[in-house]
Amino acid sequence: MKILVTGGTGYIGSHTAVELLSSGHEVIIVDNLYNSNIHVLDRIEKLSGIKPKFYEVDILDYDKLEEVFKENTFDAVIHFAGLKAVGESCIIPLRYYENNISGSLNLYKLMQKYGVNKIVFSSSATVYGDNYPVPFKEEYGYGDTTNPYGTTKKFNEIILSDLCKADENLSCVLLRYFNPIGSHESGILGEVPNGIPNNLVPYIAKVASGELDHLRVFGDDYDTVDGTGVRDYIHVVDLAKAHVKAIEYCTKFKGADVINVGSGKGYSVLEVLHAYEKACGKTLPYKIYPRRPGDIATCYADVEKAKRVLDFEVERDINKMCEDSYRFTVMNPNGIE
Numbered sequence: 308m309k310i311l312v313t314g315g316t317g318y319i320g321s322h323t324a325v326e327l328l329s330s331g332h333e334v335i336i337v338d339n340l341y342n343s344n345i346h347v348l349d350r351i352e353k354l355s356g357i358k359p360k361f362y363e364v365d366i367l368d369y370d371k372l373e374e375v376f377k378e379n380t381f382d383a384v385i386h387f388a389g390l391k392a393v394g395e396s397c398i399i400p401l402r403y404y405e406n407n408i409s410g411s412l413n414l415y416k417l418m419q420k421y422g423v424n425k426i427v428f429s430s431s432a433t434v435y436g437d438n439y440p441v442p443f444k445e446e447y448g449y450g451d452t453t454n455p456y457g458t459t460k461k462f463n464e465i466i467l468s469d470l471c472k473a474d475e476n477l478s479c480v481l482l483r484y485f486n487p488i489g490s491h492e493s494g495i496l497g498e499v500p501n502g503i504p505n506n507l508v509p510y511i512a513k514v515a516s517g518e519l520d521h522l523r524v525f526g527d528d529y530d531t532v533d534g535t536g537v538r539d540y541i542h543v544v545d546l547a548k549a550h551v552k553a554i555e556y557c558t559k560f561k562g563a564d565v566i567n568v569g570s571g572k573g574y575s576v577l578e579v580l581h582a583y584e585k586a587c588g589k590t591l592p593y594k595i596y597p598r599r600p601g602d603i604a605t606c607y608a609d610v611e612k613a614k615r616v617l618d619f620e621v622e623r624d625i626n627k628m629c630e631d632s633y634r635f636t637v638m639n640p641n642g643i644e
């Protein structure tokens with residue numbers, strides 16, 4: 308298939324581009340490089356043997372985005388482009404609603420205008436909120452999102468579901484990611500957070516590299532195995548492979564379908580820290596801090612649907628996730644240059 312990948316130079320998009328190209332799909336990337344850089348394209352080429360066609364376009368710019376649709380005939384879209392910093396979304400919510408909603412509406416309008424009727428959307432487990440027991444199942448309703456970022460994911464899911472109700476030819480897979488971590492095992496593709504990372508594993512990586520002196524563990528009084536928060540971590544390459552299956556699934560059904568993408572297992576903050584210590588061969592210092600506002604105790608996926616519908620199961624465990632994350636950190640001290 309010829310696939311438009313928005314946000315394709317970003318963390319998950321670049322890993323997915325490699326897997327799509329390696330599976331014989333054609334990839335055209337649109338990204339405004341707000342949170343990624345042009346050198347990612349060389350790295351995608353190194354890993355897949357193919358340099359994808361690239362447009363430096365902001366999806367908020369309808370006319371420029373339309374040029375991309377005029378110049379290419381797409382079979383499908385994978386829509387990663389978006390802003391994703393939860394804390395920042397509470398400070399500048401308008402920017403998040405504009406980018407993640409208005410930008411997406413431009414894309415959906417152009418898909419309709421140019422007859423592109425298959426899309427995979429990057430959603431998040433955050434749409435379950437704190438309202439349901441684990442494991443989170445797709446048939447649960449929406450929970451109360453606790454931040455504008457999460458609300459943009461929920462709104463996009465609702466918008467795409469409504470578009471499917473109005474257009475019987477549209478196929479839309481809403482992938483709810485749990486916690487993607489790790490890097491390509493080559494060490495040449497990975498996540499490059501801006502500034503001090505908010506997320507656990509990028510933060511631990513900076514402790515391992517000596518850039519930060521200890522991990523702040525947010526709360527040790529949750530009702531979990533050791534009192535620290537439990538999450539479902541998924542290797543980014545496994546997640547990328549799920550997208551290949553999802554885009555192929557789009558050819559087999561019509562309508563909107565929600566699918567969790569996780570490992571189905573939960574690990575506590577301290578369990579992840581210890582796995583990382585094993586991967587880097589060092590003891591990593593940590594201190595206990597108060598709970599982080601908005602955090603829940605435990606979050607992991609019911610993965611039965613992904614297995615049944617997509618024939619998808621993860622292949623990489625927590626040790627592999629930490630080893631690959633550490634390799635990327637060591638090999639790219641200045642990020643992707």
Ligand code: NAD
Binds near residue numbers: 316318367
């Ligand atoms: P990322 O920031 O690495 O990648 C997103 C890409 O989109 C970046 O390259 C950025 O430059 C681009 N972009 C942003 N706004 C754009 C715009 N207006 N026009 C064109 N390009 C734009 O993030 P990621 O971790 O790869 O996440 C990809 C998607 O998955 C996002 O939608 C994110 O919200 C979602 N998601 C991520 C996680 C996670 O933990 N990483 C979890 C759940 C969902």
Ligand code: UD1
Binds near residue numbers: 432510538
């Ligand atoms: C967070 C977001 C979620 C988003 C996801 C991916 C919040 C409340 N949730 O998920 O909406 O989809 O990132 O971008 O921000 N932790 C520490 N110390 C740290 C960092 C994290 O102890 O320095 C703990 C957290 O309290 C949590 C676990 O590690 O228990 C995982 O945190 P994180 O990586 O930020 O992911 P989520 O909170 O699950």
